[in-house]
Amino acid sequence: MNKSIPAKPENRLSVFIYESMNREGGIQSIVYRELDRAYEQGKIAYVISKPFKSRVQYDKNCRLEYDAKPETLAEALVRRSSGVGWVIDIIALSPDAVPIALLLREALLTHSEVQDARACVTILHPRDFMRETEKRHVHLMNKLAAHAIGLRNLVFMNEQCRETHSAFFSRDLSANAIVPVPIDGREPRWTAQQESGPLRIVAVGRIVDFKAYNFALPRILTDLESKGHKVTCDIFGYGAEEPKLVRTIRDAGADDLVSFKGPIPLEDFDTTVSGYDLFIGMGTAAVQAAQLGVPTILAIVDDEDGAHGFIHEATFGNLGEQDSRVPRQDLGAMIEKYLQAGTVERQRISDAGIAYANRYVADNYVEQLTAHAVARTGMSRHLAAAYCRFYIWMARDNWLRAVVRSVRQLASRGQPS
Secondary structure (H helix, E strand, O other): OOOOOOOOHHHEEEEEEOOOOOOOOHHHHHHHHHHHHHHHOOOEEEEEEOOOOOOOOOOOOOEEEOOOOHHHHHHHHHHHOOOOOEEEEEEEOOHHHHHHHHHHHHHHOOOOOEEEEEEEEEEOOOOOOOOOOOOHHHHHHHHHHHHHHOHHHEEEOOHHHHHHHHHHHOOOOOOOOEOOOOEOOOOOOOOOOOOOOOEEEEEEOOOOOOOOHHHHHHHHHHHHHHOOOOEEEEEEOOOOOHHHHHHHHHHOOOOOOEEEEEOOOHHHHHHHHOOOOEEEEOHHHHHHHHHHOOOEEEEEOOEEEEEEEEHHHOOOOOOOOOOOOOOOEEHHHHHHHHHOOOHHHHHHHHHHHHHHHHHHEOOOHHHHHHOOOOOOOHHHHHHHHHHHHHHHHHHOOOHHHHHHHHHHHHHHHHOOO
16 A cells, blocks of 8 residues: 555545434534535545434535444545545444444455554443433443454544543553534524513423433423523434423323424424523534524433533533532522623623534544554454354344344243233
8 A cells, every 4th residue: 555645625525424314412523514614625524324314515425334344334435536646535324334444444455545544432421322211231331342443443432431431441542532512603693682571491402311401301391481581492303212301291181381393304303492691512413503693501411400500500511410619509599690680691601602512513523533544463453353244244134133033933822821
């Protein structure tokens, strides 16, 4: 492979690997943002995923098949490109994407058109490799996958993600890079209202247990109403706990105060959210809301009544994770205090949130992620590749799974009704 050819800026190509692009969410919004950004900068970018309805403005064929062999994916990338001296950045956005990223890198480096291929994993959740909903064998497989690609190639969204994964891997990862999630620049469009109507709260995010603030809001709003405050809340999102949220609203007697609106299309976020008085949530949605100027309370993971305060009061990079170094505030008390704030104070909170959110605007997110990527060499390189092939085989449908399904079906038939 010829390493003497300097890579031209136009010869840089990005590849994102994430299976579930058919949903609306924070990771999906990051991928869409980077695909659009590549187009604006005259670069090329692809996403390896299961089928989804593309909203990318420039290329309806930006998707490559998630279940394809890495060698097939590499051939497709080279075939769709032209010229030589390509530097290819490969970003795995979930543990199951790690084996694909490593094997894709190996396959790409066999093509003379490719000068270099860099692979890394960006970790966007404190429990990314050890989700509570997963079984222990999955955690073990994920751990081995991370070792296969190399722990030095793990890049974290914030300090909290790095700390939890340092404990999981039993390794000091303090030298690993932290690269906060990126957002686009956008102009503020919110102004403090002087109307006497109810305070309108909006919450946007997946309806899952760890975003516990969603399930506290019905109770909080009924408490505020009993004190004579006028306040309503619209909750946008989707997730496995939608029935639980609907029950919680009904059981709290908050049907007139809290409405569950379902998912909000990414392209409608700015227009919809900027029409409210106060945003409550976490993740990229909270940063985008603050950037629009909407005063934003940053909720805490797994804490129904907890908040880090207004978003500008949080540690930079922390978008809702537990953090003992930051004083915990009560969510209900914060809403009540904001209800009593005047127009000038609300505008001050808005301005502080805008300044904080704009710190997340980045034009070189991909380059930051792969800047320190280190490839395995020697025998460990071959062992890592062998394990990654095993991981992919285990994660996808195979004869072993078919046997297990057949045994379970036979066992269920033999049970008395």
